[in-house]
Amino acid sequence: MRLSRTPKDKYILRVTAGPSYDEGTHVEVPVNEAAPVRIKSDLADIELNVRIQDYKGLPRGSPSTSPYFSTEPHASNQDQYSIAFRFTPLKPAGASEDDGGDDAGGGAASGIRAADLQFGNDFDRPIRDKLPPGFNYAMNIVKWWIDPGLEGDAYADKPYLYGPALSSFNVVSVGPGEFDESKGGLWFEEGGDERGQKVREMNGVPKESKPRMKWALSDANKEKWTWDYGQTYGIDFFNPYLDFANMAIRLPGFQLSVAKYLGAEALKNDGRLAHQLRYVLRNKVTGDTYLVITFALYLEESIHEDGTVKTANGTNGTTNGHTNGHTNGHTNGHAHGHTDGTTNGKLEDTHESSGTANGSGGGGGTDEDGVD
Template sequence: MAEKFILRVTAGSDYVVKSHQVVPVNSADTIIVSNEHMDVELNVRVQNYRGLPRNSPETSAYFSTAPHDYNKDQYSICFRFTPKKPAATVDQPDSKDPRTGDETTEKPAINGISAQDLQFGNDFDHPIRDRLPPGFNTALSIVKWWIDPGLDGDAYADEPYLYGPALSSFNSVHVGKGEYDPKKGGLFFEEGGDEAGLEARRAIGAPDTSKERMKWALKKESKEKWVFEYGKTYGVDFFNPYLDFGDFSLKLPGFTLPIMKYWDGQGLRYVLRNKSTENTYLVILFSLYLKEDVNEDGSLKPAALAKGPSTAGLNEESRMGMETEQQPKDNSAALEEARKRFEGTRE
């Protein structure tokens, strides 16, 4: 069924798809997404890409660069962002009572977004509980155990979501503007920072390596120390080898979920947001459209724009062949197999 559809990636600062920009997937060219809360510069890469815009590169130099060649990464959401100070924010240089000069117990407002609040993850407009495949909870357990232990949410809600703290979710976090190199596919961030960024990380005890930082960031006291400061730029990269957009499947060791069999037409949406204020900073949407709804120049036909990603043909075909030969009969056995295989990849 996948051959009937074509993938389109868009991005914006909110959920209104009509206001989104089409992302030039696998191009070194970035797009800029801005609102009153944040400025973002974005690259998206997808291995074996056969989507819009027409004639997009099937791959990116990014995937031939370490560590992505070794990891066999399948996609990357890479961006740098600069939080903006809210108009109502008033600087509080110290915590002394201006009348007496005595120290007060009230803490000054932080000059940025707390790592306790900045989240990255997926959400959906409509329920997916009736479309979740056999073995979904096992797959989620594997993902939480190895890929993102901070992931939390409710896949069975009316508006499902799975968010994780951004600080522990991103594979690479660079404090500073980082690198832009067309020979590496555009934006390219390794764990660390510029001189000031490294100093700031070490001052709060943040580890230098990606794996250790992700583990460290799961602790409440670590997130309390880290602030994404207003006016400062941070580079982040989210990548993995598990989600294959070529055949639309989630591939974990010993476990495969053929996504198209259970898809209900909703796009796969990644969101950068604030947990406390519910402000949205960045929305990246991977949508499938029927090929017949796309013009030769890659634009969507008016009817497709009006109705959004098509669900035509899904009710019957997506339920055909939903046999579970790829799904484990024993969830505990699947988890143990995944654990053994993953352990073999540890450094």
């Protein structure tokens, strides 16, 4: 994705993902490719697709779109991006074996409480002096129209905006869903497999997406749901409101261009390489992270012709000396080539990242700081 605020301020988007805030555990996500990225840690096993409409970012030569966007309901919705993944939470070491009680980490012993699993954005540095006019109005629209469960503080030293995962995700399937290349890769429908649908029915969970999201806003209803250890869930988060191609927010009755508030000088003065927007799946009680996805907007002058990232000393990687994962090789001991996996009898091509860092704590660990 190339943006131009002035002829000399040109940016390009790069998406990475890993199990923690430490970008040394991240791999580059092949946006709009059907093959999912695999993110493994001691806490979760995840397969991830990221799709962005009108994409012109890294890696170079990436598809500009995905069949996902021409498939209903996304075609009618005019959705602009999707974060879709299989999520299998794993029991932490030392968790209680008693399925009926509470473990020491503050979650249900059989899994993660619905009230504890959060999804949203956080940042490592203040952004209050960079927030554009109309930001508070835009947030009121988001909370009223899109996700009433959101909570956060954009004016804090470490800003955050989280919502309960169960009421934030557009699609939740209790089951692995399917891999369908004609639909862009991982594909999930609200509900689940046969067992998953029975579990939902026993707990009174609505069958459709929007009623389930509303149902999950109730504290009493959240007590009925647990993200069970060892169970695979299909998750999709999408909307038409964040336009990555033009770096704009398009809400009902409100539009805001973010691009003009980005500054190349701010990056250069701080010694940073990119403006960042970070999506995090985390446990609010323990601080454990399961998935961190970083959308990084680099100045084009910071990118080599082969699509690798420059550092101050001219080598590839990030400012902390770690080498970032690229689709053509292995870095930091994390495979980022292709590995074959089978799911539901289908052969699936995956990119893989693994890490043991839990990334605990609210936002520490990266050297390229948050968006501003």
